[in-house]
Amino acid sequence: MENVTKVFGSTVANNKVTLDIYSGEILSLLGENGSGKTTLMNMLSGIYYPDEGDIYVDGKKVAIRSPKDAFDLGIGMIHQHFKLIDVFTAAENVALGIDEKLNLKEVSARINEICEKYGFDVDPDQKVYDMSVSQKQTLEIVKVLYRGANILILDEPTAVLTPQETEKLFDVLRNMRADGKSIIIITHKLHEVLSISDRVSILRKGEYVGTVDTADATELSLTEMMVGKKVILNIDRPEPENPVKRLQIKNLSIKNSDGVNVLENINFDVFGGEILGIAGISGCGQKELLEAVAGLQNTCDGSSILYDSPDGESAIELIGKTPKQIHNLGIALSFVPEDRLGMGLVGSMGMSDNMMLKSYMDGHSFFLERKSPKKLAEKIKKELGVVTPGINTPVRKLSGGNVQKVLVGREIASAPAVLMTAYAVRGLDINTSYTIYHLLNEQKKKGVAVIYVGEDLDVLLAHADRILVLCDGKLNGIVDARNTTKEEVGLLMTKLQDGGEGK
């Protein structure tokens, strides 16, 4: 791949990335969240079409317009989310989409052949809904091999596997390497990178950083490349003034719908007047943590979130309360969720109607009171400089930065005691980002407890007072943002401390 660029709206997902892969090797693609790994691989597998740059396969320039083109070139991708049909058998899933006469017996025979060759364990007649996660993944790999792929891309294959299953997968990958296949594996886990790959390529914020031989790399050197040299950011960080305990989170555990622990036994306090940063690889439970506080998550028995109100009344338990109950108790909890248009705002409504999303039910009238939200919308538009044709233009039509200004503006306007933000500056330009940092600092000065889930370590280090690091759903440490290094936080994010509890 040479100078490949992909732009989504105003976001540059990949900027002039150049990548080589040889046959008979395993290449790891490493990078923080949003560094463009998946986008890059999607262009290789025909899901996106690059805006600029060229792709060469075996020295020939090619245009990959669809997954079918990719297959014809021998490129196959195994996605994080499996693309299998539950009610079909393994063999039927493999045969799906292949333009030749369907002969399931032959398909099964060839599947067995492939399994034998590389050491897979797949029963061609088993239905997909009977399979475990690791079996499904194996089937995806077989499916790709069946179609004659020579270049395999695996997007975070180990995220769903147990350590034993991971070892098994790696054995198979090594067998495939011996057979001359090229394998690209996307992962966050440093020890896996070191144990499986021959070379490591690193992306950061859409840019290609470099490639190193695994033999020459250590966890520390990789972390450094991944997080980059410390960038000095000019973000104000006022000293917290007499912080008061606002939230006590005790034994918080959350299971997802598959019964897997997303958060395990989390304990920490949140103080008014400080910014608590939360760092972690994406999907480590940050979202669930915030939603639990907001009353949007079912938690396991024994979890407790106590709220100490600023006027010194006794602590209130938030677990088990709905957002409406929390609102009605007079607890001013503001939440800027990660999914701005899918959760924080109503895309088809204008600024004005969005202002009353959380307050429309106040008052006893059957009808809506539209005057004050309109006033608020005008005020936010003016003070935060929201660029919109009008306060009734659907917010979906605004640019990402303006959408975020609308959302943050509304959440701050309700004079919160606790303000939670998830990826508040994701996708925003520098100026808007600074506007947001400034707004959060103002809230901090007012004594608000600010929880800031972020992905940019430079920002977390420069902006937060303390940083809580999550790893695999466990609390892996709380560090003082003023006296820590990027590498320390980076390691906490990727490597579970001994004992796991990380007090």
Added chain:
Amino acid sequence: MNKNHEPLIRIAKRDAMVWWKAYLIRIVSVILALIVSAVVIFSITKLNPFAVYGSMYRGAFGTTGKTWNTIRDAMILLCISVGLAPAFKMRFWNIGAEGQILIGGLVTAACMMYFKSMPTVLLLIVMFVTSCIAGALWGLLPAIFKAKWNTNETLFTLMMNYVAIYLTSFFVDFWDKKQSHSVGIINLDTGKGWFPRLFGEQYILNVIIVVLLAAGMYFYLKISKHGYEIAVVGESENTARYAGINVKKVIIRTMLISGAICGIAGFVEVAGVSHTISTSTAGGRGFTAIIVAWLAKFNSLTMTLISFLLVFLDKGAAQIASDFNLNEYASEMVTGIILFFILGSEFFINYRLILRGKHKEVAAK
């Protein structure tokens, strides 16, 4: 196949379009539809297209009686659309209007038969209330299952249609004394339970009821807190939960209203129009009304216009068939072409096409 070309046409979503441009596209689409229909008419039947269009107009508005029939049918269609609007705005796929109409009509017919001794006004009120309750019940059942167990409302509401149809079949045979599988005109001799003539016109009461409902729905969706909740739930359940809205309650409440209004449509049809009940009382209008509601984006005023347009096309098609000795299929083709163009125009309002070669500048923006 040359591997080095990018795709010929790609589709991209448009940003906002100026309102007059959107209307221009819609008007152009109607004109195009008329031209295409003219070509089709001429090539198949060798008739003068203008004569055919004139005949369509006469079919809908040719005489006072015809005009009133057009108004009458448009009112029923509008009533059903008004009932469907809140459900579809909430993205609850209520395709059970047929059943809700039928069950409303069925209890209306039952009241007409069993409460002959009641004073007319009281009887009308009883019929109105019972048809409301029956329709609401038909809407409530799928809503409860959806809210509690997240069942698929499309299948559930569809199945409720069949329950209503077979209930109607049963009662028609049960009430029918002459083994003719029809109840005939109910109270033909006394006119008991029929809508009274107001100002000398037969269908004024129909118009009043439906217009009141349509206006009420307009304000309910636009300025009430309930309407706001419906809009939020329809846009994203996640946002609704985030905002502290009780999604289950909103689903159930909205479907009660939706079903009740469809039940009223059955009441208006039986007591105000046909004075009989059969399995074809709803006559597919529960489905047609879905098109009306969606095309109008749930705005009562636009729904009125589209109801009239559809009824006009329908009446016109029937008139062409009798004037020119065509079978109705030929004239329904014209209806189909016009609808196709109107629906198609929405695509061009929301999306634009990017031709090969133009994409570099798009990317550069």
